Amino acid sequence: DAGITQSPRHKVTETGTPVTLRCHQTENHRYMYWYRQDPGHGLRLIHYSYGVKDTDKGEVSDGYSVSRSKTEDFLLTLESATSSQTSVYFCAISEFGSGGAMRYEQYFGPGTRLTVT
Amino acid sequence: GENVEQHPSTLSVQEGDSAVIKCTYSDSASNYFPWYKQELGKGPQLIIDIRSNVGEKKDQRIAVTLNKTAKHFSLHITETQPEDSAVYFCALGEDTGRRALTFGSGTRLQVQP
Numbered sequence: 001d002a003g004i005t006q007s008p009r010h011k012v013t014e015t016g017t018p019v020t021l022r023c024h025q026t027e028n029h030r031y032m033y034w035y036r037q038d039p040g041h042g043l044r045l046i047h048y049s050y051g052v053k054d055t056d057k058g059e060v061s062d063g064y065s066v067s068r069s070k071t072e073d074f075l076l077t078l079e080s081a082t083s084s085q086t087s088v089y090f091c092a093i094s095e096f097g098s099g100g101a102m103r104y105e106q107y108f109g110p111g112t113r114l115t116v117t
Numbered sequence: 118g119e120n121v122e123q124h125p126s127t128l129s130v131q132e133g134d135s136a137v138i139k140c141t142y143s144d145s146a147s148n149y150f151p152w153y154k155q156e157l158g159k160g161p162q163l164i165i166d167i168r169s170n171v172g173e174k175k176d177q178r179i180a181v182t183l184n185k186t187a188k189h190f191s192l193h194i195t196e197t198q199p200e201d202s203a204v205y206f207c208a209l210g211e212d213t214g215r216r217a218l219t220f221g222s223g224t225r226l227q228v229q230p
Contacts, residue, residue: 033217042123042206042220043161050216058217090160096216105151106210106218108160 003027004109006091012115019078021112023091025071031094032074033106034058034066036087043090049074081116088113120144123207123221130197131229138224140207141189149210150183150190151218154203161206165192197228 003026013019023032030051035043035058045058047066055066063085065077078085091109121142130136140150148169153161167174167181167190174181178197183190194201204225208218 031216035220040222042222043218044220045217048217094216096212105163105166108153108162110160111158 004091004093004107006089006109006112008112009110010113012117013081014117015082016080019081019114021076021089021091021114023074023076023109025074025091025093027093027095027107028071029093029095030071031096032068033092033094034064034074034076035090035092036060037090037111038087046076046089078114081114083116086114086116121207121209121219121221123224125224126222127225127227129227129229132197132199134197136192136194136197136201136226136228138192138205138207138226139189140191140221142209143188144209145185145188146211146213147209148212150181151208151210152179152181152192153206153208153220155206155223156203164205194226197226199228199230202226202228 005024007022033048034046037043044060046060046064047058049055049068067075089112092106094106121140123140151166152164154164155161165176165179165181167183172183178195180193204223206223207221210218
């Protein structure tokens with residue numbers, strides 16, 4: 001298995017509280033991604049990072065922010081959690097060789113199940 | 118953004134039969150087509166992928182076919198076994214820009230012993 005861990009694995013929080021999810025990798029890959037998974041929607045991209053301090057938005061970024069101060073860590077923050085953010089969150093990593101071709105597959109972490117009550 | 122449709126949403130087969138899952142897309146810039154298997158409580162795991170310059174790829178009992186003209190690609194599983202039961206996702210990727218994947222909505226495959 002790729003060296004990706006996510007913490008916490010499960011969390012229940014109340015509406016309006018801030019929540020931070022952590023993704024940690026030991027593969028030294030430049031690219032890191034946060035997806036959310038909901039029934040009937042597959043996985044949807046929230047934010048991604050292409051290097052330390054380099055991040056950008058995905059399709060469902062509203063209500064989320066990210067930070068990457070070290071290669072190995074990518075944090076996802078819900079500033080004020082809402083019930084619509086109840087979901088399973090997956091982190092993924094990838095790397096690319098010269099010329100842009102994907103050199104490695106995109107590895108996924110085990111996920112964090114977040115419930116907002 | 119890119120859209121990918123995946124069918125069927127559920128598929129039940131008898132052990133030993135074949136299973137086929139199909140995905141269609143619209144963005145001709147997509148050039149990377151992976152398939153993921155997700156077991157209950159786990160993250161998606163890549164099982165096979167294909168690039169746009171190849172029409173078919175096979176790995177033991179699984180194969181992927183790509184028709185770039187018609188913009189669809191399919192996963193084929195032969196001689197299905199109960200351990201093949203899982204949710205399968207197709208995805209699209211590009212070698213430029215953010216290089217993230219766009220996922221289909223998933224197919225729940227149930228292999229009946």
